[in-house]
Each structure stands twice: as structure tokens, then as C-alpha cells.
Amino acid sequence: MPAHRPRGAQRLHGTLPAARVAARATSPQAGGSGSATAGSGCVHSRRSIQVVAFRGERVAGRISSGDIEALRERADLASVIGDYTGLKRAGTRYKGLCPLHEERTPSFTVDPARGLWHCFGCGEGGDAYKFLEKVEALTFPEAVERLARLTGYELTYEDMSPGQRKALGRRTRLTDLVGEAARFFHQHLFTDDGSAARTYLKQRGLDREAAEHFQLGWAPDRWDGLVRHLTNAGFGQAELVDAGVATRGQRGLLDRFRGRLIFPIFDASGRDVLGFGGRVLPDRPPTTAPRDGEPPKYINSPESEIYVKSKVLYGLNWARAEAQRRDTVLVVEGYMDVIALHRADVRNAVATCGTALTAEHFRQLEKFARRVVLALDADDAGFAAADRARALAEEAGVREVAVLPLPPGEDPADLAASGAERVEEALADVRTAIEFQITHLLRTANTSTPEGQVEAYRRTFPLLARIGDRVLRYRYIRDIVAPVVKLSADRIEAELDAADQEPSSSTAVEVAAAPRPSEPRDPQLRLERQVLQLALQRPDLLPPSWSKVGEHDFTSPASRQLFVALAAAPSGGLDDVLEALPDEDTRRRVRALALADLPTSDSAHAAQVIDALRRAAIDREMAEVRARMDTQREQLSTDERRSLAARIEELRRRRDAIRDGHEGG
Incomplete structure (x- = not known):
């Protein structure tokens, strides 16, 4: 431990047992905290590192360079690495199987005297910090704090203001x-x-x-x-x-x-x-x-x-390294599900903590894995959960969302209890979220008659329309939809394209087709665009139901922003709307929308798109209530379940009343 402590330094003591209860979650400040190496020794060259102390909140405190170097020299590298793989002495060194990749012949070497390790199989190597960064998927500051905890070393945090130290x-x-x-x-x-x-x-x-x-x-x-x-x-x-x-x-x-x-x-x-x-x-x-x-x-x-529940995932501390290694993380519902799967060697499983998945959860997962797999029941609730998850994942930048369909009446813990072979069989059935949803729609449709087959493939149009890659979209049509409805993939694709180009009927308003280049790909966003375009260009066509549209009916922040500006504009004129917008970039996009050609300009079409917007909002709320009933069913009291069921019925009546034109004033 260094004899000198800089003025203003603060010692932070952990409280949990040292046995594998690792280092504080930290990450470097931008610039000046990346991992640098010097020569063959792979020594991190930095004077000090900036850290994040709690829950991802930045604190302007640094771990001193003296502590970093002293801790590196103090750590028993063979002991640290020995917790992850078996090592056998070979002279003054140790050898074993590399914990970073699969191998049968030992190619991993540890030199405690020099404080270095190297794998001749995968080529990775470095010091104790680099090992913890690799094996635990840690940032450099996290690795420093993890090693400090393992060795019982107290780190010095410098350069904190009085307010920061108090917080x-x-x-x-x-x-x-x-x-x-x-x-x-x-x-x-x-x-x-x-x-x-x-x-x-x-x-x-x-x-x-x-x-x-x-x-x-x-x-x-x-x-x-x-x-x-x-x-x-x-x-x-x-x-x-x-x-x-x-x-x-x-x-x-x-x-x-x-x-x-x-x-x-x-x-x-x-x-x-x-x-x-x-x-x-x-x-x-x-x-x-x-x-x-x-x-x-x-x-x-x-x-x-x-x-903060929206930012925390149960088991991520145990799953992060395996998730990074597999580039996949499995999200399940309960604590026991996570534990059972980890015990069955599925060590990339996590769970939400009594709440639905959020975009922030996906942002957390995206740090460790490109692919997020959701364990969902293959029913309506699972369909709604997959739909919501895809939207959140897109917002968070997660590149791929997939689904592990659960057998009826079983949860992941049941699968794990059935043995590793059963778990592997289930994992082999993982499919993309869109494939899961399309399969559900087709499975629940009546395809025994030609009429039912036509209705079944048209039900898949909103999902197919979200696929921007036409080749990929055609693969879904050819491999999944066409065999079930016994029609050619070319015929279905042609109708999908035609529906997009002729959105003149009420069906066309609700059936999402492949978007035109200037329009959003998401059918909900295209619907919001149509509504706002009507409100900007032809407010005289808006039906009385326009007065019942609210900010919550829009999903896009940009759409909500424009709707609020429309409502706030004294005259409703374009100049007043533009003045209510926050910046020139937003005003430029709204001006373009106000000048774009309207697909149609009659009152019947205006009423159809307004009603479609409101029904879509009700459908989203129903899906959220159902998802809550499903994901929290064990935690809800009888009265809470009854209240949620009553809410679903109320929403269904409202939606049907809008659809049938029987809505009261």
C-alpha cells in the first residue's frame, strides 16, 4: 500500500465477502482511459483512471497511478487465474487450458514472476488487469477494482469536489x-x-x-x-x-x-x-x-x-462474460429461471427484476452481446411481448432479437430440471422474433379454407412490411408463409407491394406494406405521418374524433413533438406550428411534411386514418396490460388481476366502438 496519500483522497471500503463478489461497476471517461500497452510486458500506461462509482453515474474521482502499479505488483497472478482454469506448475511457470477459448491441449502459460500470461492458441495475453478484462468482460477501471477486491487492497480515489464526495x-x-x-x-x-x-x-x-x-x-x-x-x-x-x-x-x-x-x-x-x-x-x-x-x-x-429497475438485470454479473463469448444473452422471467439455467451450463441467462423489459435494459445488454434471445410463451401474450421487445431493441440499437418458444405450461427452470439435453433441444429451436410472430399468426389462423388462407397471409403483412431488406423479406414469405397458405411466394409478395401503393381502403390503412423510400419503414410511424400530414395540410378534413386524439396516441418522440406544437399553435397555421418547434432541423422536417403530396384528400380517408391511429394506441395498451399479467402473474393479488382483466375488457369495448362507428361523444 502506498505510504503517501494525496490530499483530498478518499478511501472507499466494500462490504460484501471477498469470495467472488467482484469489483464495483465502473467505466472510463471518454478519452484518456483506454487500455494502452507498452512493449512485451503489456503494461497499462496511464497516470490515473477516471471511474464511475454507482449505477453508471459519473463521479470525477480517479484511481491513482501509484495504486494501479502497486496493486499490479502485489497481485498473485497464478492465484487470480487459478479461479478460472486449472494450472499445473512447469518449472517457474504454470500451464493450463485457456479459459478464453475451447481447447483440449494446454496452450495457456502464466509467468507469476513477471506478472504476465499468454495463450499460444488464441494469441491473447497481458497482465492481471488484461486477464480480468478478457475473462469477465470488464472495462479497465472495473478490472482494477475487481483485482483490488480479490487481493484486499484499498484503492485511493482522488480529485473529488466536496459535493461529489458528499453524494x-x-x-x-x-x-x-x-x-x-x-x-x-x-x-x-x-x-x-x-x-x-x-x-x-x-x-x-x-x-x-x-x-x-x-x-x-x-x-x-x-x-x-x-x-x-x-x-x-x-x-x-x-x-x-x-x-x-x-x-x-x-x-x-x-x-x-x-x-x-x-x-x-x-x-x-x-x-x-x-x-x-x-x-x-x-x-x-x-x-x-x-x-x-x-x-x-x-x-x-x-x-x-x-x-433502478429499468436499468438492472438479475444475473448480469454472472452472465456478462459468457454473453460476450457467445455474443448472445438469454432473457428469462424469474430469478429461479436464471439460477436453474446457469446450473445447466447456460451461463448467459439474465432476468428482469419484477418489471417489463425497457429500452435501457436493451442498452445494457447491447454492451455485451449482439443478439438478445427472449424466452416467451408461444401465445398471444408472447406475440405482444415480442412485438414490444423489437421496438425497444430497435430504439436501443440492439442488432438482433430472437425468441426461445417455451413449451406450453413450462418455464425455463422446468426445462433446466429436465436435463441439459432438453435445454439444448429447446435452444436449437430459437428463431428470430419476426419468424416467431409470423409463425404464431399462421398457427392461430384457420387455414382449412381458401378464404382462411388468404386472411392468414394478409395478417402477416404488418410484420413483413417492417423488413427493409427485400431479399430477406422474400425469404420469410417463401419459407414460412407460402407453405402454410399454399400459395406462391411471388403472388404474396406482389400483393404486399400493391397494398402499399394503393392505400385507399380501410384495410390498406391498417395493412402495412413495404414502405416507399421517403417514408418510415415502421407501419405505425407511417400511420402517424399520415395523420400529422393531414393535420398540417387539410385540417378541414379532420373528423370530430380528432378532438379525442392525444399525445399518447403517438409512439415516436418526433410525432409527439409535432402533435404538441399543432395543439399549441394559436391559429393552427403552419407558421405558428413552426414557431412552436425547438430547432431548425425539426422545422425543416415539418416543412417538408407540409409540402409532401397527400395520398388522398377526402374526409372518409381522414376518418379512417384517425380511427386507425386511436385503435393502434388501444392495442398497445392492451398488449402492455396483458404482458404485465403474464410477466407478473405470480406477484399480482387476486384484486389486481381482476382490475387488469377489467381494464382489458374496457379497452376492447373502446376499440370495437371506434371500429364500428358506435363511439359516444
């Missing part, structure tokens, strides 16, 4: 608190009080080694066991509530998690626990549960300064 200090306190709660739960799993939880885990095929690896825990069935423990450890009541481990009751603080199996939710690096998921044991409801109805099967930590 970091508060987040550090909350992270330390949640980490202490994780230890409390984990320790109680192995006491007499946790025997029922251990029995349940054993029934699910999980032994002590698995419980240790995933740091599972048990929340005692007491009102304030954790509250007392954390208070005695020096944490304040407000901190317990802010960290999401306690709630305020009439007689004081109560443990949020009581009588539940605990799943700690780590940050992406695996260093810090951010929150928890808690599951009641079958046939053993907590004695401290509310008396009005059965407790939900799962509860999760509420959002906090350190835990």
Missing part, C-alpha cells in the same frame, strides 16, 4: 447498508430458522454450493429482525427506508422482507448488491404477512438512489 458518501452508505442486509439474509439461510428454505432449495436441486454462489438468503419471519440488526450496525432509520429494506408502520420500522427466500440483485460488475427479490415458500406463508388475503409470491425492493 458519493451517501450512495456508499446505502450500498454498504444493502450489502450488510445481504450478509444478514445469507447467514440466516444456514441457521435453524432457515431450514425450511434450505429444504425448498434442495427440492429445486440447489445445494449449499449453489446457495453460496448466488448468495441466496433467508429473511426471518419476524417483524423487525433486520431493522434491529442494521440499527445496531450504526445505520439510521431514514437510511433503512431509503435503501428499501424497511417500511414505516404504526409502531415504527418493519422489515420489508419477512419469511421469504432472498435473491440478492447485484450490479453488473457483481461487487455491490443493489436490491432484493423475496419469495414466499410453498405452503408456508409468513406468520407476519398481512391478514387481508394471501401475500404475493414475490416482492422486490422499491426503487432507490442505488436501485
Whole structure:
């Protein structure tokens, strides 16, 4: 440890056990933190590195160069690498199988004296930091902090302002608190009080080694066991509530998690626990549960300064390296699904934490894998989930979304319990999201008559229209659609093209065809464009139902922005609309839209596109409600499920009323 600490430096202490609970999630500031090497020693050349301390929020603190060099010299390279592959001594060096690629003959060499490693098979090599970067898919700052944790070295963080130190200090306190709660739960799993939880885990095929690896825990069935423990450890009541481990009751603080199996939710690096998921044991409801109805099967930590559900994925800390190696990540629904799949050697599986997938989740995954595979039921809910996921993935820049269709009545944990062979069979059935959706539409259609076959292939048009590559689109038509409906692929493609060029009927408004070059590829965005073009150019054609259109009916931020400007313009004239827009680039695009040719200019067509826009918004909301019922079905109370079912029925009536022209004023 360096004898000199620069003025203003701050020591940050972790709280979790050192056993594979790795380094804090960090990433370099732009410019000046990339990994540089010098000569054959592969030594990172940098004076200091900028880090991100919590939840991806930048903090202007640096790890000093003295710490980086001292830690490199202190680390036992053979011990670090030995956790990932077996090493055998060969003179002053060690040899083994390379953990970075598949091989049968050892070509991996470690030289502890020089602090270097090299694989003669794949050509990779470097120091301890480079090894952790490669094997764990870490950035350089993450590798430094991971190595510091493994060796018990305290890093020095420099150049923080007083405000940054205060904010970091508060987040550090909350992270330390949640980490202490994780230890409390984990320790109680192995006491007499946790025997029922251990029995349940054993029934699910999980032994002590698995419980240790995933740091599972048990929340005692007491009102304030954790509250007392954390208070005695020096944490304040407000901190317990802010960290999401306690709630305020009439007689004081109560443990949020009581009588539940605990799943700690780590940050992406695996260093810090951010929150928890808690599951009641079958046939053993907590004695401290509310008396009005059965407790939900799962509860999760509420959002906090350190835990944001839309950004966190359960198991990413364990899955990131394998996801990067396979260039694929598998997204499932539950904590037990992730654990079961990892135990079945599918170590690239993650899950959302009691919430639907978000664009931010996809952005997190895109850092590690080009392909995201969703485990979905092959039903209407799965179709809606795939549709929503594709839109979110496109927004986040994920290049490929695929689906693992689940057998009826089974979840990924059931597959894993059936054995590795069954899992491999299921993974072999992974298909692209569009293929999954087209197959579902065709499977649920009546293709026993010519009329049914025609209706079936036309149902696939909105999906086919989203495929910009005409060759790829033709492959879907030829290989999937045409064999089912017993028509030639050329005939179906010709009708798809014709439908796009003649959008004069109500069917053509809703059937998405291949877009014209000047139009968006997405049929929803084309519909929004038509509506806004009408509002700009021919407001006299807008039907009375235009007054019921709202900002929520548009999915594109640009469309919503223009709609708000239209609503805010005093006269509704183009000049007023342009003045309400934020910048010249937006005004330029709106001027072009206002001057583009209208496909048709009659009131009937205007009414059709307005109604289609509103029905599409209702369909999206119905899909979201169904997805919530499906993804959170185990967590919802009976009343919540009834309320959601009632909401779906209400939306269906509204949609049908718009379609049939029976909508009230």
C-alpha cells in the first residue's frame, strides 16, 4: 500500500465477502482511459483512471497511478487465474487450458514472476488487469477494482469536489447498508430458522454450493429482525427506508422482507448488491404477512438512489462474460429461471427484476452481446411481448432479437430440471422474433379454407412490411408463409407491394406494406405521418374524433413533438406550428411534411386514418396490460388481476366502438 496519500483522497471500503463478489461497476471517461500497452510486458500506461462509482453515474474521482502499479505488483497472478482454469506448475511457470477459448491441449502459460500470461492458441495475453478484462468482460477501471477486491487492497480515489464526495458518501452508505442486509439474509439461510428454505432449495436441486454462489438468503419471519440488526450496525432509520429494506408502520420500522427466500440483485460488475427479490415458500406463508388475503409470491425492493429497475438485470454479473463469448444473452422471467439455467451450463441467462423489459435494459445488454434471445410463451401474450421487445431493441440499437418458444405450461427452470439435453433441444429451436410472430399468426389462423388462407397471409403483412431488406423479406414469405397458405411466394409478395401503393381502403390503412423510400419503414410511424400530414395540410378534413386524439396516441418522440406544437399553435397555421418547434432541423422536417403530396384528400380517408391511429394506441395498451399479467402473474393479488382483466375488457369495448362507428361523444 502506498505510504503517501494525496490530499483530498478518499478511501472507499466494500462490504460484501471477498469470495467472488467482484469489483464495483465502473467505466472510463471518454478519452484518456483506454487500455494502452507498452512493449512485451503489456503494461497499462496511464497516470490515473477516471471511474464511475454507482449505477453508471459519473463521479470525477480517479484511481491513482501509484495504486494501479502497486496493486499490479502485489497481485498473485497464478492465484487470480487459478479461479478460472486449472494450472499445473512447469518449472517457474504454470500451464493450463485457456479459459478464453475451447481447447483440449494446454496452450495457456502464466509467468507469476513477471506478472504476465499468454495463450499460444488464441494469441491473447497481458497482465492481471488484461486477464480480468478478457475473462469477465470488464472495462479497465472495473478490472482494477475487481483485482483490488480479490487481493484486499484499498484503492485511493482522488480529485473529488466536496459535493461529489458528499453524494458519493451517501450512495456508499446505502450500498454498504444493502450489502450488510445481504450478509444478514445469507447467514440466516444456514441457521435453524432457515431450514425450511434450505429444504425448498434442495427440492429445486440447489445445494449449499449453489446457495453460496448466488448468495441466496433467508429473511426471518419476524417483524423487525433486520431493522434491529442494521440499527445496531450504526445505520439510521431514514437510511433503512431509503435503501428499501424497511417500511414505516404504526409502531415504527418493519422489515420489508419477512419469511421469504432472498435473491440478492447485484450490479453488473457483481461487487455491490443493489436490491432484493423475496419469495414466499410453498405452503408456508409468513406468520407476519398481512391478514387481508394471501401475500404475493414475490416482492422486490422499491426503487432507490442505488436501485433502478429499468436499468438492472438479475444475473448480469454472472452472465456478462459468457454473453460476450457467445455474443448472445438469454432473457428469462424469474430469478429461479436464471439460477436453474446457469446450473445447466447456460451461463448467459439474465432476468428482469419484477418489471417489463425497457429500452435501457436493451442498452445494457447491447454492451455485451449482439443478439438478445427472449424466452416467451408461444401465445398471444408472447406475440405482444415480442412485438414490444423489437421496438425497444430497435430504439436501443440492439442488432438482433430472437425468441426461445417455451413449451406450453413450462418455464425455463422446468426445462433446466429436465436435463441439459432438453435445454439444448429447446435452444436449437430459437428463431428470430419476426419468424416467431409470423409463425404464431399462421398457427392461430384457420387455414382449412381458401378464404382462411388468404386472411392468414394478409395478417402477416404488418410484420413483413417492417423488413427493409427485400431479399430477406422474400425469404420469410417463401419459407414460412407460402407453405402454410399454399400459395406462391411471388403472388404474396406482389400483393404486399400493391397494398402499399394503393392505400385507399380501410384495410390498406391498417395493412402495412413495404414502405416507399421517403417514408418510415415502421407501419405505425407511417400511420402517424399520415395523420400529422393531414393535420398540417387539410385540417378541414379532420373528423370530430380528432378532438379525442392525444399525445399518447403517438409512439415516436418526433410525432409527439409535432402533435404538441399543432395543439399549441394559436391559429393552427403552419407558421405558428413552426414557431412552436425547438430547432431548425425539426422545422425543416415539418416543412417538408407540409409540402409532401397527400395520398388522398377526402374526409372518409381522414376518418379512417384517425380511427386507425386511436385503435393502434388501444392495442398497445392492451398488449402492455396483458404482458404485465403474464410477466407478473405470480406477484399480482387476486384484486389486481381482476382490475387488469377489467381494464382489458374496457379497452376492447373502446376499440370495437371506434371500429364500428358506435363511439359516444
